[in-house]
Amino acid sequence: MRISPARRAAIERMSLTLLVVISAVMIIVGKADQVAFQSLRNSLMDAAAPALDMLSRPAAALDAAAGRVRGFITVYRDNLRLAEENERLLGWQQVAMRLAAENAELRDLSKLVSELAISFVTARVIADSGGAYARSVMVNAGRDNGVARGQAAMTGEGLVGRVSEVGSRAARILLITDLNSRVPVVVDGTRQRAILAGDNSARPSLRYVDAGGTIRIGDRIVTSGQGGVFPPGLPVGIVASVDTEGARVEPYATLSRVDYLRLVDYGLAEALPNPLSVAARGGKRAESGVGGPPTLRR
Amino acid sequence: MINVLPIATTMLAALLSIEPLHLDGYAALTPAFTLMATYHWTIYRPNLLPAPWLFLIGTIQDLLSGGLPGETAVTLLLARAILLPQRHYFVDRRFPFIWAGFTLLTGGAVLFSWALHSLLAAELLDLRGPVLRAVLTISAFPIASFLLGRSQRALIGAD
Numbered sequence: 001m002r003i004s005p006a007r008r009a010a011i012e013r014m015s016l017t018l019l020v021v022i023s024a025v026m027i028i029v030g031k032a033d034q035v036a037f038q039s040l041r042n043s044l045m046d047a048a049a050p051a052l053d054m055l056s057r058p059a060a061a062l063d064a065a066a067g068r069v070r071g072f073i074t075v076y077r078d079n080l081r082l083a084e085e086n087e088r089l090l091g092w093q094q095v096a097m098r099l100a101a102e103n104a105e106l107r108d109l110s111k112l113v114s115e116l117a118i119s120f121v122t123a124r125v126i127a128d129s130g131g132a133y134a135r136s137v138m139v140n141a142g143r144d145n146g147v148a149r150g151q152a153a154m155t156g157e158g159l160v161g162r163v164s165e166v167g168s169r170a171a172r173i174l175l176i177t178d179l180n181s182r183v184p185v186v187v188d189g190t191r192q193r194a195i196l197a198g199d200n201s202a203r204p205s206l207r208y209v210d211a212g213g214t215i216r217i218g219d220r221i222v223t224s225g226q227g228g229v230f231p232p233g234l235p236v237g238i239v240a241s242v243d244t245e246g247a248r249v250e251p252y253a254t255l256s257r258v259d260y261l262r263l264v265d266y267g268l269a270e271a272l273p274n275p276l277s278v279a280a281r282g283g284k285r286a287e288s289g290v291g292g293p294p295t296l297r298r
Numbered sequence: 299m300i301n302v303l304p305i306a307t308t309m310l311a312a313l314l315s316i317e318p319l320h321l322d323g324y325a326a327l328t329p330a331f332t333l334m335a336t337y338h339w340t341i342y343r344p345n346l347l348p349a350p351w352l353f354l355i356g357t358i359q360d361l362l363s364g365g366l367p368g369e370t371a372v373t374l375l376l377a378r379a380i381l382l383p384q385r386h387y388f389v390d391r392r393f394p395f396i397w398a399g400f401t402l403l404t405g406g407a408v409l410f411s412w413a414l415h416s417l418l419a420a421e422l423l424d425l426r427g428p429v430l431r432a433v434l435t436i437s438a439f440p441i442a443s444f445l446l447g448r449s450q451r452a453l454i455g456a457d
Contacts, residue, residue: 012349012382019353020375026357026368031418041361048313048362056318063320127316128325129363132427133415135325136364137318165364172364179419200326201424256323 049170135178158252188220312359
């Protein structure tokens, strides 16, 4: 059956208009209700994870190869630097051991109940947000690997974000630079609390700083543990600028290019099978670990 | 069977836009690959990339990227709505003309997205990132256009 060109154009116009209206409704609903598309997002994330994992491999391999070449070039200089650093760290190790012993003794004296054991899952980034108005990444580990909403995402350097959506084999991490990210923090070594608020720029800002408190450039910012989402004391960043509008924090972790993330489970250790059986899809780096001191008995 | 090429390449473009490239700051500036594919196919083969598919691919991209659901879909659909009546101006034109058309479209799309997000955030958002993203998108278009044109000639045949 042939459709006349005029009829075809009319159908085209109608379907276009209808679809534009549906999209507009989706935008409004998605904005008003953040969880409206949650389950759809999660199942789509699971379905696409293998493809995204595969697609992200060439770029990751290229990056690794480039890293290896750079490594060859700088091996001599790196060796000197590392030998010197090792020397210094051995000194610190002595200090740390002495402090740990002293700390254990003091905890015993004050009958302090120790913090819960921490377990973690290491996962590879397989997709990023690819847009100017959101900061998030997708990783190749999900509920099957022990990932749960609210877990902290870290690199070796510091806090990156938190798990915001979880599928069975993939999860989304909302970065601390995202417009919707709010993290309760404290200036390290003081009681100066604030909220670290993302605004899609590279440096999130400190808001709701305690009245009368002063924040200086170079102050270390760590999580405060308030709100119960993150454990206290996770390194976040360093105050990079202070002006009339407030202070901005340079995150320790390089958020604009993360390859591997460690998803730290805090406080749920009791509820999870122990040790975690983890084999994040195809990721040799996926691992689990259980650490932390055993709970002290009263 | 070959007729799925436009849909397949646009879908691939959607996946490419959320591909982590391990470059500093790339995520925020990723070129709008889906817009390139939509532009190309709407000019040369609009019947092989119908509106419902644009809606579907745009929505998938938004849901996977963690962005605002519906945003990419509405952008691609509007691009089609604007282009379709004008497409006969573009068919059989030399590349600079096609490129100029894409530049206008990208400018419009980036401004639209900026206005939408500013409206939803109830404040004027920084325009520098989006402008840089538009520049990258426009600069990357010749490569995309070449690849899409090649695959089109090889698998579907010229217009």
